[in-house]
Amino acid sequence: MKTSTYIRILLLALFIIGISLLHYLTPLHLHYLHDIFQRLYYLPIILAAIWFGLIGGLACSLTVSVVYAPHILFQWGGHLTVELEKYLEIVLYNVVGGVTGLLVQRERERSVELQKTADGLELSFKKLQAQSEQIIAIEANLRRAEKLSTLGEMAAVLAHEIRNPLGSIRGTAEILRDDYRPGDPKYEFIEIQIKETERLNRVVEDFLRMARPLPAEMSRCRVQDELETVVMLVANDAGKRQISLHLEPAVPEVIVKGDGEKLRQAFLNIVINALQATASGGSLDILTSICRVEGGGTNCEIRFSDNGCGIDTASQAKIFEPFYTTKSDGTGLGLAISRKIIEGHGGTLQIESTAGKGTTVVITLPVLQAEENP
Numbered sequence: 001m002k003t004s005t006y007i008r009i010l011l012l013a014l015f016i017i018g019i020s021l022l023h024y025l026t027p028l029h030l031h032y033l034h035d036i037f038q039r040l041y042y043l044p045i046i047l048a049a050i051w052f053g054l055i056g057g058l059a060c061s062l063t064v065s066v067v068y069a070p071h072i073l074f075q076w077g078g079h080l081t082v083e084l085e086k087y088l089e090i091v092l093y094n095v096v097g098g099v100t101g102l103l104v105q106r107e108r109e110r111s112v113e114l115q116k117t118a119d120g121l122e123l124s125f126k127k128l129q130a131q132s133e134q135i136i137a138i139e140a141n142l143r144r145a146e147k148l149s150t151l152g153e154m155a156a157v158l159a160h161e162i163r164n165p166l167g168s169i170r171g172t173a174e175i176l177r178d179d180y181r182p183g184d185p186k187y188e189f190i191e192i193q194i195k196e197t198e199r200l201n202r203v204v205e206d207f208l209r210m211a212r213p214l215p216a217e218m219s220r221c222r223v224q225d226e227l228e229t230v231v232m233l234v235a236n237d238a239g240k241r242q243i244s245l246h247l248e249p250a251v252p253e254v255i256v257k258g259d260g261e262k263l264r265q266a267f268l269n270i271v272i273n274a275l276q277a278t279a280s281g282g283s284l285d286i287l288t289s290i291c292r293v294e295g296g297g298t299n300c301e302i303r304f305s306d307n308g309c310g311i312d313t314a315s316q317a318k319i320f321e322p323f324y325t326t327k328s329d330g331t332g333l334g335l336a337i338s339r340k341i342i343e344g345h346g347g348t349l350q351i352e353s354t355a356g357k358g359t360t361v362v363i364t365l366p367v368l369q370a371e372e373n374p
């Protein structure tokens, strides 16, 4: 029990003892005082009912009855007919104690229930608020996505429209160039014009390639064959840069379902990046292996490891963003396109890199079939 409860019980006891002493010690001929004392008993009874409910009210009224009864019986004589009013008062004590206690208890229960309802309402309100916030956030996202996709479509149309005039500019520039000899300042200017047009054309082509959806028609592709083609394409460039390019034979031979041309394009982007990042004397190794996927299925993993300049952590977050490039003549679309192609084949493209040490691009692709190589 709490200290406040003890204090309340003590207070009630003192009340009852005090009033009873007044009864027992006041001479009987001062009957008007006894009438007042008799009513004073209601105070502790009502207080007990308010503080402790039905049981408290009844306990107090019974105590008062027990304490008060001997006073009627022995001091007033206790004749039922003469002291009827005093006996009735005792009955009334108990009625008041019981009824007040009951009412207080009911009121208390109701307020507890009301509190519960209020708590429930508050909870629902909070949930509703969270939900509406979520809806607003989703809607904002949707609107942004919608804007981006329209923007993308518009950009694709624009890129397409830019390509044709670019062709004419380049053609006419080439004709003009023939009028001058190499070494003539105008010849150099026209050279710059042609080079810049080429660059613009490259950006537009890369962009269009990214915007164009992957063809639905996929066929069986031998990964090693595509890699060999890519190595053959860049072998000359690698030789000029004095970079040793090494393609490990795949064991077992891996076959995936995909678009060979697109895959080759992704591999080529990655290999060219590696060559551009590596100084002469460096190396680039390409290795394919098989790994099992949790929950069934097999993946192949293709690792392109160079020991070039590497990528610092801050830039690693940005390299997949379209148009992010650190090269003066770069388009910044290579990795974005490659990732899109690989993901379109159900695979992943990740980069592991340490600045100053080198970079490994890791591609995984779901395998259709893996044949042991004799």
Ligand SMILES: Nc1ncnc2c1ncn2[C@@H]1O[C@H](COP(=O)(O)OP(=O)(O)O)[C@@H](O)[C@H]1O
Residues within 6 Å of the ligand: 269, 273, 274, 277, 306, 308, 309, 310, 311, 319, 324, 325, 326, 327, 329, 330, 331, 332, 333, 334, 335, 336, 359
């Ligand atoms: N193997 C690599 N080593 C170091 N940096 C790389 C490598 N591959 C990509 N990067 C960085 O990522 C950037 C984005 O590459 P990419 O999307 O192919 O565009 P681009 O080659 O036109 O710059 C590059 O500019 C380069 O800074």
Ligand SMILES: [Mg+2]
Residues within 6 Å of the ligand: 269, 272, 273, 333, 334, 335
């Ligand atoms: Mg690139």
